[in-house]
Amino acid sequence: MDAQSVTGCAAQGRSHWRQLLLVAACVLATSSCAPPEPVRIGFLGGLSGRVADLGIGGRNGAILAVEQRNQRGGINGRPIELIAEDDQQDPEVAKQAVARLIARPVEVIIGPMTSAMAIAVVPQINATTIPLIAPTVTTNALTGIDDQFFRVVAPTARHVFKSADLHYRRLGMRRVVLVCDLRNKAYTASWAGDFRRAFVALGGTVSDEIGFADDDALSVLATRALASRPDGVVIIANSVDTGLLVQQIRLRNRQVRLATAEWAATERLIELGGQAVEGLVVAQYVDRQNRNPAYLAFRKAYRERFAHEPGFAGLTAFDATNVALDALASRQKHQTLKQALLAHGEFVGAQSPIRFDANGDTERDTFLSRIHDGEFQSLP
Incomplete structure (x- = not known):
């Protein structure tokens, strides 16, 4: 091989390596600029049918909490994605919806909104490490059990x-x-x-x-x-x-x-x-005359976003979602989300603080009202 051929081969080799380095640099630049993987959370509630007002109010409360958290940068720079499923107030439909959420996968599920649906899906959830945080489930049948079920309202007892x-x-x-x-x-x-x-x-x-x-x-x-x-x-x-x-x-x-x-x-x-x-x-479960600045800010934001009153469903789902997001943000590398929820201590609610006992139950007051002139008026 003559000197000219050797020089040509060397040049080709250098060109090849430059191309490889350029490709590698492009890959690194692309990966560094790609948006981070979202933190996915689920919502489960009755979103259709004649009694969908409870589920829709709960979903809207969850949407508002997620949107507000994303406006503040999400969780450690990662955006939050809410995936809502309609349980249609049917136990079998609810189980299928939970299976879809588990498969996504989600980190936590907010819901369901009724005790009957909770009884149906809690065994399914307990086979996973995904907590279920219910905004409005109060049945005594789920009280005092060490499982994946949490709630932000007190049991009826x-x-x-x-x-x-x-x-x-x-x-x-x-x-x-x-x-x-x-x-x-x-x-x-x-x-x-x-x-x-x-x-x-x-x-x-x-x-x-x-x-x-x-x-x-x-x-x-x-x-x-x-x-x-x-x-x-x-x-x-x-x-x-x-x-x-x-x-x-x-x-x-x-x-x-x-x-x-x-x-x-x-x-x-x-x-x-x-x-x-x-x-x-x-x-x-909501004090409609409450003057807490956090509640007034929540109510104003909810009404501006959805053009109707949040009621107790919107409030408790907003609280439940923020509890989940706070726990996700504070979770340590060695912790499951259940452990993070229990270790967090007191969570801030729109009207009152939320603290779980060892079994995921909490205290929340009930408020008595009378309908007068088409409005709920608190009874003193």
């Missing part, structure tokens, strides 16, 4: 006595009938059982307890509720059926006192119930 005390001592009820929606029996059975024990202990009587499901006519149900001539009827059901049932009861009796549990306490209750729900006593 810790607050229903407050409703019983109000109805007996202040409103003078002595004989009541309980009407329960069996489609969410995990919730209604807990609430009714705790109310009955507290009301009877005060000296009152539960003269009847009536369950209903999809195919029960509310007109027939109203007649049954009044058959024992109670001085009060307490309805433990969703906002839609509560509003419609109150209308049927008022057509038959204008004097009987009426009350409902926290589940019904959305704006949909007033929209559907109209004039008939005036005077209805409503328990709820």
Whole structure:
């Protein structure tokens, strides 16, 4: 090989290496400029059907929390992606939705919004390391268990006595009938059982307890509720059926006192119930007259974003999502997210602080109100 050939080969070699270095530099530059992988969290709730107001309010609260956190830079520079699934208030649909979220995969699931759906999916969640943080699940059946289930409201056993005390001592009820929606029996059975024990202990009587499901006519149900001539009827059901049932009861009796549990306490209750729900006593997980600056800022932001009141569903889901995001941000390398949730201590809520016990349960007060002039007015 002559000198010219050797020189040409050397030049080609140098050119080849320069090309390789250029490609490597481009790859490094591209990878360094690529957006970081998002932190994915799931939401599970009933987003369709006649009683979707609870799930939609919860989803919106979660969206707001995620959007606000992303505006502040996400979690350690990573954006947060919310993946919402509709459980359609059907246990099998809920399980399929959870399976899809697990497969994405998500770090945590916010939801579900009803106790019946929680009972259905908690065993599935317990087979993973993904926590489930429920905004509005209060069934006693999930209390005091070391599992992946967390909640930002208290189980019914810790607050229903407050409703019983109000109805007996202040409103003078002595004989009541309980009407329960069996489609969410995990919730209604807990609430009714705790109310009955507290009301009877005060000296009152539960003269009847009536369950209903999809195919029960509310007109027939109203007649049954009044058959024992109670001085009060307490309805433990969703906002839609509560509003419609109150209308049927008022057509038959204008004097009987009426009350409902926290589940019904959305704006949909007033929209559907109209004039008939005036005077209805409503328990709820949000203090609508709260003047805490954090709550006022949340309410303002929610109304601007979604053009309706957040209610208790929006508030508790906003809190649950922020709890999850705070735990994700503070989690150490050696910790599971469950461990981070338990180790964090006190979380900041929009109205009140949130602290989990060793089993993921917490304390949250219930607030009593009466509907007056189409609005929820706090009872002093």
